[in-house]
Amino acid sequence: MSDGGRYVGVAERRARLALRQRLAPAARAGSPEEVAGTLVALHGSDPATVHLAVGARLADAAGTVAETERALYRDRSLVRMHGMRHTVFVFPTDLTAVVHASTGITVAGRERASLLKDMAKAGAPDAVWLKDVEESTLAALARRGQATATELALDEPRLREQFVYAAGKSYEGVHTVSTRLLRVLGVEGKVVRGRPLGSWTSSQFRWAVAPPHPELDVAEAQSALLGRWLAVCGPATEDDLKWWTGWKVTDVRRALAAIGARAVRLDEGTGYVVAGDVEPVAGPDSPWAALLPALDPTAMGWRERDWYLAPELRPSLFDYSGNVGPTVWWDGRVVGGWAQRPDGEIVWRLLDTDGVGREAEAAIAAEAERLRGWVGATKVTPRFRTPLEKELAALPGPSGA
Structure with missing residues (x-):
C-alpha cells in the first residue's frame, strides 16, 4: 500500500458505481450468475431482495424469477448461506469456500459455544448429546435431499426438544433445538437454505446439505474476498471494509497489504483500490435511473454513504436497525424511495429534487413500469419496513413523484 495517492471525487465514484454495480443500462448483465459474480454477494435476509436485485441489473428482466430460481435450486450455481456480519447472503457457489474460511469459521465458533452455554444454563443435555443429534440430522437431510425442520424432526425427534433461554430476564424465551442447531450448522457451512415452501417471496426455507468445498487458509481467504469486493466497490475506506466484512481492523489491514491495494x-x-485500478474511470454515456430493493447490495455496500445518499434522506429510507428500504436512484445517487401498492402498482416519491428534471422523472417512471412488468401479480412487501415504504404502500391513486 502507498500513502496519499490520486484524489477520487464523488463524480468518479458514482461513475464507477454505475458500471461496476451493473446499474447503467449499458452495463446490465445477462444472467443471475453474472450479477452475483460481479457484486460478490446479494443480501439474502429478505428472500425477495435477491430476485429484485437481480432483476434491476438484467438486460432482459422478463425471466428474472425463473432464471434466479434455476441458479439457486436447479443448477446450484448460486447458494444462500451465512456470510459477512453473520448475515444471510447469496453467493456464487465457487466462492463458498472463501466466504466460509474468511468470515464463517470465527462466527461459527462463537455460535456453537453460545448454544452449548445456553443449553447448560437451562439444564439441557450436553455437547455429546448435541453432537449425536447433529450427526443424525445431517444423515436425515442427506437422505431427503431437502427438508424443513419439521420434516427433519420426523426422522430425529430430539430436534423438537425445547429449553428456556435467558431464564428470569426480560427477554426470556423458549428455543427449540432444531432452530438453534440448524442455525449453527448453517454458519459452520454444513447446511444451506434450499427452495422455499412458498413463492420467491417466502421466508420459509427448506434446508439442504451444503455443497462440498475445500478448507482454505483463513488469511488467504480474507485476501481473496477483500480483493473481489474492492474490485467492484473500490475505492473504499478502512471503515467501509471493516463494516462490510465484519472483521477486525487488523484483518482488514493485513488483507489490504496482501493484495497490494493502492x-x-x-x-x-x-x-x-486494487492494484491497477488507480486510473480515472469515465461514467456511462447518459444518465440512468434505477429502482433498487430493500437491502440492495449497492445501497448497503458502504458504511460511509454520503457520496451517494444525502444524510437528510436517511430517516425516511432506513428502519431503526439501519436496514435500507427500497430506493430510487438517478445518475449515481439516491433521490427517493418506492413501494408496491396492494393492487401491484409501483409508487415512488422524490426526496431530493436537486438536478432531477423531466428526463429523470421519465426514466424513473420507465423503470417502475419495467419492474412491474416482470414482478406481475406478486405482492412484494419488504421484511424490514421503512417509514417512506409504509407510507407509499398505503397511498391510493396513481403513482408519481
Missing part, C-alpha cells in the same frame, strides 16, 4: 484520497479520508 491508497487514494477521498472526501472521507484515505480510500483503497
Whole structure:
C-alpha cells in the first residue's frame, strides 16, 4: 500500500458505481450468475431482495424469477448461506469456500459455544448429546435431499426438544433445538437454505446439505474476498471494509497489504483500490435511473454513504436497525424511495429534487413500469419496513413523484 495517492471525487465514484454495480443500462448483465459474480454477494435476509436485485441489473428482466430460481435450486450455481456480519447472503457457489474460511469459521465458533452455554444454563443435555443429534440430522437431510425442520424432526425427534433461554430476564424465551442447531450448522457451512415452501417471496426455507468445498487458509481467504469486493466497490475506506466484512481492523489491514491495494484520497479520508485500478474511470454515456430493493447490495455496500445518499434522506429510507428500504436512484445517487401498492402498482416519491428534471422523472417512471412488468401479480412487501415504504404502500391513486 502507498500513502496519499490520486484524489477520487464523488463524480468518479458514482461513475464507477454505475458500471461496476451493473446499474447503467449499458452495463446490465445477462444472467443471475453474472450479477452475483460481479457484486460478490446479494443480501439474502429478505428472500425477495435477491430476485429484485437481480432483476434491476438484467438486460432482459422478463425471466428474472425463473432464471434466479434455476441458479439457486436447479443448477446450484448460486447458494444462500451465512456470510459477512453473520448475515444471510447469496453467493456464487465457487466462492463458498472463501466466504466460509474468511468470515464463517470465527462466527461459527462463537455460535456453537453460545448454544452449548445456553443449553447448560437451562439444564439441557450436553455437547455429546448435541453432537449425536447433529450427526443424525445431517444423515436425515442427506437422505431427503431437502427438508424443513419439521420434516427433519420426523426422522430425529430430539430436534423438537425445547429449553428456556435467558431464564428470569426480560427477554426470556423458549428455543427449540432444531432452530438453534440448524442455525449453527448453517454458519459452520454444513447446511444451506434450499427452495422455499412458498413463492420467491417466502421466508420459509427448506434446508439442504451444503455443497462440498475445500478448507482454505483463513488469511488467504480474507485476501481473496477483500480483493473481489474492492474490485467492484473500490475505492473504499478502512471503515467501509471493516463494516462490510465484519472483521477486525487488523484483518482488514493485513488483507489490504496482501493484495497490494493502492491508497487514494477521498472526501472521507484515505480510500483503497486494487492494484491497477488507480486510473480515472469515465461514467456511462447518459444518465440512468434505477429502482433498487430493500437491502440492495449497492445501497448497503458502504458504511460511509454520503457520496451517494444525502444524510437528510436517511430517516425516511432506513428502519431503526439501519436496514435500507427500497430506493430510487438517478445518475449515481439516491433521490427517493418506492413501494408496491396492494393492487401491484409501483409508487415512488422524490426526496431530493436537486438536478432531477423531466428526463429523470421519465426514466424513473420507465423503470417502475419495467419492474412491474416482470414482478406481475406478486405482492412484494419488504421484511424490514421503512417509514417512506409504509407510507407509499398505503397511498391510493396513481403513482408519481
